[in-house]
Amino acid sequence: MIKLTINGKEHTLDADPEMPLLWAIRDLAGLTGTKFGCGVAQCGACMVHLDGDAVRSCVTKIKRAVGKQVITIEGLSDNNNHPVQQAWAEIDVPQCGYCHSGQIMAAAVLLRDNPNPTDADIDIAMAGNICRCGTYPRIRKAIHTAAELQQKSLK
Numbered sequence: 001m002i003k004l005t006i007n008g009k010e011h012t013l014d015a016d017p018e019m020p021l022l023w024a025i026r027d028l029a030g031l032t033g034t035k036f037g038c039g040v041a042q043c044g045a046c047m048v049h050l051d052g053d054a055v056r057s058c059v060t061k062i063k064r065a066v067g068k069q070v071i072t073i074e075g076l077s078d079n080n081n082h083p084v085q086q087a088w089a090e091i092d093v094p095q096c097g098y099c100h101s102g103q104i105m106a107a108a109v110l111l112r113d114n115p116n117p118t119d120a121d122i123d124i125a126m127a128g129n130i131c132r133c134g135t136y137p138r139i140r141k142a143i144h145t146a147a148e149l150q151q152k153s154l155k
Contacts, residue, residue: 001013001014002014002015002017002024002062002063002066003066004024004029004062004065004066004070005068005069005070006025006029006031006070006071006072006075007031007070007071007072007074007075008069008075011024011028011029013028013029013062014028015028015062016062017061017062017063017066018061018062018063019061019062020039020057020058020059020060020061020062021048021050021055021057021060021061021062021064021065021070022034022036022046022057022058022060024062024065025048025057025070025072031072031074033072033073033074033101034046034047034048034057034072034073034101034102035098035099035101035102036058037058037098037099037102037130038058039058039059040058040059041056041058041059042128042130043099043102043129043130044056044099044102044103044106044128044129044130045098045099045101045102045129045130046058046102047101047102047103047105047106047129048070048071048072048073048105049069049070049071049105049108049109050064050065050068050069050070051068051069052069052109052112053109054105054106054109071105072101072105073101073104073105076104076105076108082104082108083111083146083147083149083150083153084104084107084108084111084142084143084146085104086146086149087142087143087145087146087149088100088104088142088146090142090145091138091141091142091145092138093135093138093139093142094133094135095133095135096132096133098132099129099130099131099132100131102129103126103129103131103139106125106126106128106129107125107126107139107142107143107146109125110122110125110126110143111143111146111147111150115147115150115151116147116151117143117144117147119140122139122140122143122144123140126139126140126143
């Protein structure tokens with residue numbers, strides 16, 4: 001049995017420590033907001049936070065998460081009120097929506113580390129997150145909007 005803390009709640013899971021964290025989150029903990037996209041850390045759909053760092057859960061072993069805080073899209077905020085989530089809704093970013101939990105998780109880390117990113121900063125930080133629908137201009141706009149919302153909430 002492995003104990004993981006996911007979104008502030010302890011989960012005791014009957015799992016192999018070598019299992020990808022993605023499957024522990026989705027299949028064992030029942031949190032399906034984190035998506036499987038490629039399985040080889042190329043698309044970003046499976047992005048979660050592990051002790052504050054953005055990681056690709058499809059290639060992160062469960063054993064790496066033991067004793068750490070795992071935050072999924074479901075745990076980013078209490079009621080979808082994180083500035084990135086608010087901006088995503090305001091700008092109406094998703095088309096199919098499949099990649100966006102990973103996009104949002106990556107954007108949240110970007111804005112935590114760089115509260116006023118340029119377009120170039122955003123492009124670099126988000127380069128590893130693929131949107132098959134091509135909503136990149138809306139993603140960039142939403143990140144700028146989230147940065148503004150975040151700065152207003154600090155005042």
